[in-house]
Amino acid sequence: MKEITKKLNGDIKRLTNKTFKFDERIKDGWFSAVYFLKTKEIAEKMQPNNHVTMQFFQKSNEAVLCGTDEAIALVHTFADKPEELEIHSLKDGDKIGPYETVLTISGAYQQFGFLEGIIDGILGRRTSVATNVYNVVKAASLSGKQKPVIFMGDRDDHYTQQAGDGYAAFIGGSTAQATHAMNEWWGKEGMGTMPHAMIQLFRGDVVAASKAYHEIYPEDDLVALVDYNNDVITDSLKVAHAFGEELKAVRIDTSRTLVDKYFLRNHHLMGTFDPRGTNPELVFALRKALDDEGFSHVNIMVSGGFTEERISYFEKNGVPVDMYGVGGSLLKIKIGFTGDNVLFNGVPEAKEGRRYRPNQRMEKVEYCPQDDDE
Numbered sequence: 001m002k003e004i005t006k007k008l009n010g011d012i013k014r015l016t017n018k019t020f021k022f023d024e025r026i027k028d029g030w031f032s033a034v035y036f037l038k039t040k041e042i043a044e045k046m047q048p049n050n051h052v053t054m055q056f057f058q059k060s061n062e063a064v065l066c067g068t069d070e071a072i073a074l075v076h077t078f079a080d081k082p083e084e085l086e087i088h089s090l091k092d093g094d095k096i097g098p099y100e101t102v103l104t105i106s107g108a109y110q111q112f113g114f115l116e117g118i119i120d121g122i123l124g125r126r127t128s129v130a131t132n133v134y135n136v137v138k139a140a141s142l143s144g145k146q147k148p149v150i151f152m153g154d155r156d157d158h159y160t161q162q163a164g165d166g167y168a169a170f171i172g173g174s175t176a177q178a179t180h181a182m183n184e185w186w187g188k189e190g191m192g193t194m195p196h197a198m199i200q201l202f203r204g205d206v207v208a209a210s211k212a213y214h215e216i217y218p219e220d221d222l223v224a225l226v227d228y229n230n231d232v233i234t235d236s237l238k239v240a241h242a243f244g245e246e247l248k249a250v251r252i253d254t255s256r257t258l259v260d261k262y263f264l265r266n267h268h269l270m271g272t273f274d275p276r277g278t279n280p281e282l283v284f285a286l287r288k289a290l291d292d293e294g295f296s297h298v299n300i301m302v303s304g305g306f307t308e309e310r311i312s313y314f315e316k317n318g319v320p321v322d323m324y325g326v327g328g329s330l331l332k333i334k335i336g337f338t339g340d341n342v343l344f345n346g347v348p349e350a351k352e353g354r355r356y357r358p359n360q361r362m363e364k365v366e367y368c369p370q371d372d373d374e
Helices: 024-028 034-046 068-078 109-139 159-172 181-186 196-200 206-216 232-246 261-265 280-292 308-316
Strands: 006-008 012-014 052-058 086-089 103-107 149-151 222-225 247-252 299-303 323-326 337-344 363-365
Touching: 012 068, 024 068, 034 109, 052 109, 068 086, 068 103, 068 109, 103 109, 109 149, 109 159, 109 308, 109 337, 149 159, 159 181, 196 206, 196 222, 206 222, 206 232, 222 232, 232 247, 232 261, 232 280, 247 280, 261 280, 280 299, 280 308
Parallel strands: 149 323, 222 247, 247 299, 299 323
Antiparallel strands: 006 012, 052 103, 052 337, 086 103, 086 363
């Protein structure tokens, strides 16, 4: 897959409008709030020579910016005479603070104003995901070692959002993404091993399922899913004995409604902790069992309902996890952006409480026409 980038100011690369699959109805205002469309018509008829500067910012705490390339490509694709507009922007991946201007667009209102709400939505969603991932990745390093974080948000997301959210996860620092679509914008591929459905095909025999996987995908690192029978330690040891050094990791994805059979066999261990799901005590017990039988090389991956807070707890308590798979918690939209017109014909003019906030960190973005293949 060709990676679509455009060099700007030396080594800096931005995704361009060749990357994105925009709905052509944007041009007709289909996705714009009706009051923006009415304002566009009034500007054309009553104030045709206006020149405004619109600036975008968010009010939340520190965040990881994402969506600027997408927003700029949107403007370059659907604005009227986009080559006449002046755009300044920060870059995807920049750390931003509350009320910091991240993007400004200057030109006649009727050229681009109807895109305001769409730009807010792009920046809000992408920045939320990127920031969520960044915080999870940071939590996964609290033990002093950075643990890989796999973005597994496909079942928690609408499929049409996978490419953008996967890119935002990449900007936030995730190690890998679960689907090919999540990697589309920078030309990589998704990664993954086996779901529970695959083990079902072998009637719950994790060793047989792992052998089938290894036969069909011999070049892949073998990572066995070991919670299908709710007997994580038993099945992990079975797979480890069957594959030895070839087994790279085991993954625990125990439901929060279940107590692993290890604890049911060892009642004396319970009473001081919540034994449900993928809990720290289960991971400690699994690590010890693997080490005791000579499989210290086998890593442990956990998934299923992990959040920044839960990962922080695991890391602060030294739970021997080597890799985290995280999904739905990374897709929460917590950051909203606002677009304000702050200059009118070169003079400060804005709603009460808002003002032009220039930002020296922004760079000027040159127009990239849609047929530019560079």
